[in-house]
Amino acid sequence: MLTYRNYIDGKFADAASGRTYEVLNPASREVIARVPQSDARDVEQAVAAARRAFDADGWPESPARERGRILFRISEYVRDNAKRFAELETLNNGKPIAEAQADVDDAAYCFEYYGGLATKIHGDVITAPETAMILTLREPVGVAGLIVPWNYPLMMAVQKLAPAIASGCASILKPAKPTPLTVLELAKCFDEAGVPPGVVNVLSGFGNSVGTAIVNHPGVDKISFTGSVEVGRQIMRDASATTKRVSLELGGKSPNIFFADADFEAAVEGALFGVFLNQGEVCSAGSRVLVQRPIYEKLVDAMVEKARKIKLGPGLDPETRMGPLVSQEQLDKVLSYLEIGRKEARLALGGGLPKGLPAGAENGFFVQPTIFCDVDNSARIAREEIFGPVMSVIPFEREEDAYRIANDTPFGLAAAVWSRDLFKVMRAIRKVRAGIVWVNHMQPAAVEGPWGGYKQSGFGRELGTHGLDEFLEVKQVWMNLDEKPIGWYA
Numbered sequence: 001m002l003t004y005r006n007y008i009d010g011k012f013a014d015a016a017s018g019r020t021y022e023v024l025n026p027a028s029r030e031v032i033a034r035v036p037q038s039d040a041r042d043v044e045q046a047v048a049a050a051r052r053a054f055d056a057d058g059w060p061e062s063p064a065r066e067r068g069r070i071l072f073r074i075s076e077y078v079r080d081n082a083k084r085f086a087e088l089e090t091l092n093n094g095k096p097i098a099e100a101q102a103d104v105d106d107a108a109y110c111f112e113y114y115g116g117l118a119t120k121i122h123g124d125v126i127t128a129p130e131t132a133m134i135l136t137l138r139e140p141v142g143v144a145g146l147i148v149p150w151n152y153p154l155m156m157a158v159q160k161l162a163p164a165i166a167s168g169c170a171s172i173l174k175p176a177k178p179t180p181l182t183v184l185e186l187a188k189c190f191d192e193a194g195v196p197p198g199v200v201n202v203l204s205g206f207g208n209s210v211g212t213a214i215v216n217h218p219g220v221d222k223i224s225f226t227g228s229v230e231v232g233r234q235i236m237r238d239a240s241a242t243t244k245r246v247s248l249e250l251g252g253k254s255p256n257i258f259f260a261d262a263d264f265e266a267a268v269e270g271a272l273f274g275v276f277l278n279q280g281e282v283c284s285a286g287s288r289v290l291v292q293r294p295i296y297e298k299l300v301d302a303m304v305e306k307a308r309k310i311k312l313g314p315g316l317d318p319e320t321r322m323g324p325l326v327s328q329e330q331l332d333k334v335l336s337y338l339e340i341g342r343k344e345a346r347l348a349l350g351g352g353l354p355k356g357l358p359a360g361a362e363n364g365f366f367v368q369p370t371i372f373c374d375v376d377n378s379a380r381i382a383r384e385e386i387f388g389p390v391m392s393v394i395p396f397e398r399e400e401d402a403y404r405i406a407n408d409t410p411f412g413l414a415a416a417v418w419s420r421d422l423f424k425v426m427r428a429i430r431k432v433r434a435g436i437v438w439v440n441h442m443q444p445a446a447v448e449g450p451w452g453g454y455k456q457s458g459f460g461r462e463l464g465t466h467g468l469d470e471f472l473e474v475k476q477v478w479m480n481l482d483e484k485p486i487g488w489y490a
Helices: 040-055 064-080 082-093 097-120 153-167 181-193 207-216 229-242 264-280 293-307 328-344 399-407 422-431 464-469
Strands: 006-008 011-013 020-025 030-036 132-140 143-147 170-174 200-202 222-226 245-249 255-258 288-292 346-349 370-373 390-396 414-418 436-439 472-480
Touching: 006 040, 006 181, 020 082, 030 082, 030 181, 040 143, 040 170, 040 200, 040 207, 064 082, 064 097, 064 153, 064 181, 082 097, 082 153, 082 181, 097 153, 097 464, 143 153, 143 207, 153 170, 153 181, 153 222, 153 464, 170 207, 181 200, 207 229, 222 229, 229 245, 255 264, 255 399, 264 288, 264 293, 264 390, 264 414, 288 293, 288 399, 293 346, 293 370, 293 390, 328 370, 328 390, 390 399, 399 422, 414 422, 422 436
Parallel strands: 143 170, 143 222, 170 200, 222 245, 255 288, 255 414, 288 390, 370 390, 414 436
Antiparallel strands: 006 011, 006 200, 020 030, 132 472, 346 370
16 A cells, blocks of 8 residues: 655645545556545645745746756656556556556656757847847746646656746646556655755645646646546636636547558558557547548458457556556446447447456456447547547548548547558648648657647647747847937937
């Protein structure tokens, strides 16, 4: 049994109420930790500490080199403790250990990337009238509320936290209710890494108490949120009362498009990886698999045959290829969509709870990898985000049909195109409306490149230099170079 505390103003503390809640291992439903059940009082303390660090203690004016060094020291801590972070992530989230190890490595590199970028924040000199010079300065937004989802707990927290530190912002970081452990574990290094008190504060708790209090607090200048469309809409409504800056990375129903001339073996692997990675709990999951008619039946058969062999089990087993869903709530949601799918399409594989799970995993939140075929794009399983290992295979005839179906969705986070025809690929890149388009691949996300969506998948970008821009304001400085008096009464 692990016990964690909040991190506020450079110190570890219990929730103001003294209350805690239990954190489960989704592979077994066993309690693995107790963490603070924070509320608005804890948010008040964290915001006061962050405001003092930003407004009075000089954090925004701290040397960029020192902010960079802090980020490098945090990265070193993550790398030195990579095994513990990966195992803790798997125990808390359920994902296979190999995926957790990759997430931890990405998190460490993200700190390094923004550590280097901290010294690259600069403005411009703009052409102006002869009697003036216009300069731009890029300054930190202020105090940022960082609200993180449960599917990539550590990695997505770092994608927000690292640029916030690099920019000179102070922050209140809230991990998702089911998966707070790696973020709370990360807080153990902040003091040693040189993070001044109040610059980073970490609160565990429920979204409808802690998250809402962060969004509504007038002392918070910016919200960076990753999660569902419904919650994103509510954040926009609430944040409008204090005109906060908001960036949202929301849901997706990403098309994974396979033309008849695609490399067939790569297509099979790419289709399965695109939707079954991380148990399908991926905002950019390629859950709509669009297949051109000449290869439709062959590709479906090959996917079904290969997906049958996916081994389910606890993520700490190195042989496991798909772990449990994160919670009972999520399992119930996915099972409800499996029932809907049975009425809307042809079930080719899965469709329910698995049998023959390894010892100790019988009570876990597992669901079979599922493939529905002959799906119409108007079906609910093709239009609504399921956030589980559920694939909807949609046939198409012509190239134009693929683009029409791909774009016929309220979402626009990601898409993938598989073809060996360069001209077709270039047309597809321009036609598909999505924040990221992969070509002959699915799901890679480099720290160096921007990440974010179109339409109801949100707005704003994380990662790359665009991710840093989200935490910066632009200030114009007009310098008068004319010694003559100005104004009507000069």
